[in-house]
Amino acid sequence: MAFPSIYEMFAPLTTVRKQHFWEYFSGATLNSRWTTTVGGSSIIMNDEADGGLKLYTTSTGTNSNFTMNFNNKRQFDDNASVCIFTVNADVQQASTTNWFLQVGLGHTVGNTGHWLSAKSAQSYLRLQTSQSESSTYSADTTVANSPVWVSSKIQNNGSNCELSLNGTLSATNGSGLQTSTGMQPNVYGNRGTSGSAGSNPLVCKLQYFEAYNT
Amino acid sequence: MTKSIYDQLNASGTVAKQRVVETFSGDALDTDRWNLAHSIGNDSNSPNGMSDSVDGGWYLTTHSSNSSYYSILNFNGKRQYNPISSAWIAVTRNHTTTNTAHYAGLHENSYFMISASGNETKYRLSTRNDTEGTGNTDTSINSDTNWHTWKGETDGTTVTLHGDGVLEASRTGYIPSTATGTLEPFFQVYSTSGGTAKTSSIRYMECYNT
Numbered sequence: 001m002a003f004p005s006i007y008e009m010f011a012p013l014t015t016v017r018k019q020h021f022w023e024y025f026s027g028a029t030l031n032s033r034w035t036t037t038v039g040g041s042s043i044i045m046n047d048e049a050d051g052g053l054k055l056y057t058t059s060t061g062t063n064s065n066f067t068m069n070f071n072n073k074r075q076f077d078d079n080a081s082v083c084i085f086t087v088n089a090d091v092q093q094a095s096t097t098n099w100f101l102q103v104g105l106g107h108t109v110g111n112t113g114h115w116l117s118a119k120s121a122q123s124y125l126r127l128q129t130s131q132s133e134s135s136t137y138s139a140d141t142t143v144a145n146s147p148v149w150v151s152s153k154i155q156n157n158g159s160n161c162e163l164s165l166n167g168t169l170s171a172t173n174g175s176g177l178q179t180s181t182g183m184q185p186n187v188y189g190n191r192g193t194s195g196s197a198g199s200n201p202l203v204c205k206l207q208y209f210e211a212y213n214t
Numbered sequence: 215m216t217k218s219i220y221d222q223l224n225a226s227g228t229v230a231k232q233r234v235v236e237t238f239s240g241d242a243l244d245t246d247r248w249n250l251a252h253s254i255g256n257d258s259n260s261p262n263g264m265s266d267s268v269d270g271g272w273y274l275t276t277h278s279s280n281s282s283y284y285s286i287l288n289f290n291g292k293r294q295y296n297p298i299s300s301a302w303i304a305v306t307r308n309h310t311t312t313n314t315a316h317y318a319g320l321h322e323n324s325y326f327m328i329s330a331s332g333n334e335t336k337y338r339l340s341t342r343n344d345t346e347g348t349g350n351t352d353t354s355i356n357s358d359t360n361w362h363t364w365k366g367e368t369d370g371t372t373v374t375l376h377g378d379g380v381l382e383a384s385r386t387g388y389i390p391s392t393a394t395g396t397l398e399p400f401f402q403v404y405s406t407s408g409g410t411a412k413t414s415s416i417r418y419m420e421c422y423n424t
Contacts (some may be wrong), residue, residue: 021237031240034241035241
């Protein structure tokens with residue numbers, strides 16, 4: 001036995017613990033801590049091994065979408081926080097328009113935050129930092145924008161934001177950083193025009209999400 | 215690297231005992247787990263919810279300025295914790311230091327808990343054995359409005375209280391016993407003598423049998 005308590009796994013009792021949560025996306029339904037919206041989309045617990053939570057479009061209508069967040073309860077520090085998640089993104093990036101998936105922490109879904117970005121015409125995953133929809137995208141990482149599971153870590157350091165993928169530092173942004181105070185978990189998927197994707201959905205699977213202030 | 219939480223918390227061959235961890239993060243309180251009750255009125259009369267602030271956790275406010283009004287968070291009488299072999303850890307904040315009672319720990323009619331009571335100048339370890347009586351022991355920590363980490367533990371003979379990692383108080387008298395029954399987690403704010411409504415916050419609670 002290494003620890004008497006979960007608390008002491010992460011810090012000694014002499015350190016007053018900051019906000020910290022984790023979510024396994026396991027069970028019959030999504031935990032009520034999350035607020036979701038769907039427009040031509042569904043969000044379900046996935047009935048398959050390692051399936052986690054599945055967010056996916058069900059309509060081929062332009063800009064079908066889904067969001068998931070904490071209903072603007074912003075308990076995480078935009079200058080000193082971390083989020084870790086495992087994601088599997090199927091964004092059909094080739095020959096589509098305005099398909100995108102953003103996962104990370106932010107002040108406002110789709111508007112202001114620091115996210116892992118998978119989007120149309122983007123062959124590799126990137127780090128997206130945005131304030132009031134003015135976004136900066138990092139250069140391509142070496143991890144393909146394709147439907148495979150990826151372990152992602154976004155670290156907000158104040159002067160910059162770092163994205164690590166599968167344990168390797170993959171991108172750093174020093175511009176486009178959020179200046180609004182406070183962050184919440186953000187997931188936002190949007191299926192633009194169908195293009196060559198036909199009737200294929202935009203799919204985001206999540207097995208795990210953790211966030212904490214540093 | 216250990217691959218399970220179980221193995222981090224339990225020696226090999228040991229059957230894990232009851233444990234709960236609550237991080238008070240999200241859009242709302244997990245009401246599948248927690249029961250929120252008030253001495254008078256309802257949730258809408260007693261403002262509460264996840265705080266929209268960095269490290270804000272969850273807050274709870276008494277109904278009004280009237281004396282003896284309180285609000286309490288608990289497991290609705292589901293008492294899964296051992297009165298002579300258990301521990302709790304909580305990160306809490308009392309927003310006012312006058313005419314406010316701020317409690318967290320394990321309780322039923324008996325309890326061991328952190329308390330900031332009325333106008334006491336220090337946080338205290340408070341214990342009660344329902345068949346014997348109640349006792350308090352001061353810590354060295356001033357009653358203030360800062361966040362603190364509290365840990366209470368009982369082995370049935372002695373109850374200890376750590377404040378921010380330092381052993382601050384211990385008690386052997388008037389502590390919960392097997393005869394007084396099992397315990398549940400709770401967090402409470404209480405207006406002791408009027409004035410303005412009183413608020414307390416919590417952002418972590420862990421309870422476990424030892």
